[in-house]
Amino acid sequence: MGFHKSGKTKIALALSVMALAACGGSSNSGTNLVTDPGTSDAPTWVAGTFEAASKFKDYCATPRTGTDPYNNNAPYPDKSGSELHEKMWLRSYSDNTYLWYSEIEDNDPNNFNIVDYFKQLKTTQTTDSGAKKDNFHGSQNTADYNKRTQSGVTSGYGINWQFNALVPPRDLIVRYTEPNSPADLAGLKRGSQILEIDGVDFVNGNNVDVIDAGLFPEQVSESHSFKLLEPDGTIITKTFTSADVVSSPVQNTKVIETEIGKVGYLQFNSHIGLAQEGLIDAISQFSDENVSEVVVDLRYNGGGLLAMASQFAYMVAGDNATKNRTFENTIFNNKYTSTNPITGNSLSPTPFYDKKIDYVSYQFTSEDLPSIDLQRIFVLTTGSTCSASEAFMNGLRGIDIDVIQIGTSTCGKPYGFYPQDNCGDTYFTIQFKGVNAKGFGEYSDGFEPKESPQFASQIKGCSVADDYSKALGDPEEGMFSAALEYMKSESCPVVTLSRASKSLDEVQKASNEDGLAIQAPNQILNSIILENKILHRREIK
The missing domain is CATH 2.30.42.10 (PDZ domain)
Structure with missing residues (x-):
């Protein structure tokens, strides 16, 4: 269904069994509770045969006890089971919902521990450039995940x-x-x-x-x-x-005077709920000061709430450009062409949201979002610009808002997932692909800035390395100064920098070739999954 402008409209929670709610006290928070301590029948792996994931869900080798502070202190759903139960759930869940389920090798789960078994439940195929098709597969301790995403x-x-x-x-x-x-x-x-x-x-x-x-x-x-x-x-x-x-996901909001008029700048680091007020304040300031151009610094923003990407796109483009338009359409695997396999809801386009959202109750409020009705927007990007940040860019391009990209290629994640808890770990496995109003979503190698774009994944703009010699938001910083120059001349300046950051793939490849590598590869991947690339999907009923 489409979005109805009502303060009572509620966003359906689509994050598996975890209800992202405000933390609260409970008189039984210190009790030792285990829900349904009975044990399921011992599972058996048969190659090519997949039972319903629900048969194995919440049967755990080490069930959690007590109550969940991030789910209204409800008892954990864990039941006594085995590691094989957990692996069989991962197997069936992946076969049912993974975007490229047919590309998973059905290896015997008895030959792996839980962590390693999940790691290989993904495609091994590559993109046209030779990069991994799925570079976003991972898991995280559920308590740590909730702490980060719900409280920042x-x-x-x-x-x-x-x-x-x-x-x-x-x-x-x-x-x-x-x-x-x-x-x-x-x-x-x-x-x-x-x-x-x-x-x-x-x-x-x-x-x-x-x-x-x-x-x-x-x-x-x-x-x-x-x-x-x-x-x-x-x-x-x-x-x-x-x-x-x-976390302070929106920083350094400012308006500077230039030869062509007032230019607004904001550093937007993550699409988490805490960012909403900062974005509203920034857009309100830009509107009040009548800016002529805006630069959004997304160079370290790996994503987050898709609903927030839609809200921010509305705030940039305004009502006339977005009314009755689609921000993004969602495509699941070929088992689900008309329904969402996680929620069971009928598939419908994500519109441009023009209302403030209560990200605790997941309801729209009656408060209108401000907007600045721009015809073009400048975005600063690196390989850490990902997921919802790319959806923001792609959604605006879908309604012919001119996006000018300054920096380096983005990470290339037109995909999303529903984080799913089982037995104390939250799993992230690609389940859908997003396309804009024009049906475009083929940017798995990232959006690339080009002065003269030739392909749909190339965006008009300038290739500029990250400049660590200046503070973010400094008009003399390499990317920001290139954007300001482009506004005046419609061409890319020559920017000379002493160093440029390497891509994640380069760092990982080098680390895998030496036993003395610090343990940052897993830290980096978990950080990206947790802090940046989680596409918290919300559906509007």
């Missing part, structure tokens, strides 16, 4: 890192810090590089255990010493103490 909280120093090399000589650069985080309060600058951690040589050292412990503290209140090289060549030593850090 992560444990650490509040540093967003750029991993350029995980093996000697290692190269790790600060992208940005979260406001009021331990790193921000310590004055850590964008572009700083690690030289030592807790006295251990980070660049060429062999003590990867110390390096990993310092980079990824397991608990809050851990203190670790870092020697860093700042962008100006100064070497400094700082001690960071880990803490629970609240």
Whole structure:
């Protein structure tokens, strides 16, 4: 069904059995509860034969006890089972819902542990460029996932890192810090590089255990010493103490005066619920100050809520351009051409949402979103620009809003999934593909900026490397300055930078060739899945 403008319209929760609700207290929160402790019949694997996933759901080798603070303190659904139950659920669930289910090899689950079995439940085919078709398959502890996605909280120093090399000589650069985080309060600058951690040589050292412990503290209140090289060549030593850090997904909103008029800028890092107010405030400011152009910095935004991407696209394009238009259509595997395999609902287009959403209750409010009615938008991108960020770009292109891309190619994820909890782990397996109003969604190798585009996945704009010598939002920073120049001349300036970030594929390939690699590959993938690439799908009834 289409979107009806009503404050009572509710967004259907489509995140499996997990209800993303506000945390609340409960008188029985300390009790030791296990739902239905009975054991299911022992499963048997038969190649090519798939039983219903529901037969194995929530039968766990180690059932959780107590209640779920992220589901109104309801008892966990776990029942006593085995590792084979968990693997058989993964197998049936993947065969039913995975976008490329026919490309999964049906290997005997008895030959794998749970983690390794899930890892291979995906296609091994590649895109036209030779890249992996599915680079977004993963899992995460459910409690950690809920903490991040529902409260915007992560444990650490509040540093967003750029991993350029995980093996000697290692190269790790600060992208940005979260406001009021331990790193921000310590004055850590964008572009700083690690030289030592807790006295251990980070660049060429062999003590990867110390390096990993310092980079990824397991608990809050851990203190670790870092020697860093700042962008100006100064070497400094700082001690960071880990803490629970609240994300600020919208930062550096500003309006600057230029030769062609006022230009708005905002740094948009993640499509999580906390971003909605920041986006509304930014668009309201741009409208009040009558900006003529807007630059959206998506270079580190790997996605999140598709509903928010639709809202933001509406705020950019306005009512006239989006009324009764489709933001995105969803395509599942060929078993489900008219219904959603997860929710059972009939498939219908995602429109451009023009109302504020209560992301706790998943209801539309009666509050209209502001808009600035632009005919074109500038986006700053890198290989970390992904998922809902790409959907934002693609959705606007589908209604002929001119998108100007400045930076490097995006990650290439026209796909999404419904995060699904089972036995304390949340699994992310590609289940659908998104296409815009023109039916285009073939950008699995990313959107590429080109002065003279020749293919549909190439977008008019300029190829510019990430510039770590300047702060994000500085008009002299490489990408931002290129966007400002393009506004004046409609051509790409010559930008010379001292360094450029490497792609995730390059980093992973190098790390797999050396036993001294720090454990960041899994950390990176989990971070992308958790913080960026989760396409929290909501359907409007």
